Amino acid sequence: MRRRQLATLSTALLVAVTVAAGTGCGNRTEAGTPTGGTGAEAAASPDAGAAAAEKSALAAYAGYLNASRKAESAGNPLDPDLRKYLADPLLTRVRLTIRDAKEHGAMRTGKLVSNPTVTGVDLVSDPATVSIQDCIDATGYRLIYKKNRAVVPGSAGGRHLATATATRYPDGRWLINAGAIHEDQPC
Incomplete structure (x- = not known):
């Protein structure tokens, strides 16, 4: 029963961390450091506004992946960085x-590779x-037991398509929700 719970938990963790965006699986890069941004850049022209929105949304997405990895590694669902890049209902789901995972003695470790694209x-x-x-690409991103660092059975990663929505909030921030x-x- 515990193995089935942890396998389900593994899938849920992967879903929570990989709710994202990008077409195809060609060139892959590790998620970069977010640059932040607001909707205020959108005033110049429609094309400039769309480009600024894309840049801000992708920064929020990269921040989300980085904050999620950090919180998962530490087993800290209340990591303050999560709130910087996520909004509900996704924020609550990730937490x-x-x-x-923490209650089951498990944590994520390794590298998650992402190449998001705005669609x-x-x-x-x-x-x-x-x-x-x-x-x-979660092939190098493992769910392990914290106590002995053994891989949780049934938690193997893979390469899968993921989608996400970034929303501009009244304060100008773009958050993944x-x-x-x-x-x-698969991709």
């Missing part, structure tokens, strides 16, 4: 997943959104 920008909707797609990993769609 619950990290807490569940859509909607600056007309209220709030404005950016759609992201990614080919997440929705996403999914599509385990039935």
Whole structure:
């Protein structure tokens, strides 16, 4: 029973961390350091506004992946960096997943590789959104038992398509608030 719970937990952790964006699985790079940004850059022209939105959304996405990895490694579902890049309902889902892993004596370790791409920008909707797609490579990102560093059975990663939505909030910040990993769609 415990193995089945941990296998389910492994999938949930992977989903929580890989809710993202990018087309295809060609060239892969490790998620970079976020640069932040607000919607204020969008004033110059529609093209400049879309480009600024893309840049800010991708920065939020990279920050989300980095903050999630940090929180998972430390087993800290209340890591303050999570709130910098995530909003509900995804924020709560990520926190619950990290807490569940910690309660089962497990944690994530290793490297998660991402190459996100923006697939859509909607600056007309209220709030404005950016759609992201990614080919997440979690082959080197393992769920392990903290006590003995053994890999949790059934927790093997892989390369799967993931999608996410970045939303511009009233304070101008772009936050990742929705996403999914599509385990039935390898990339």
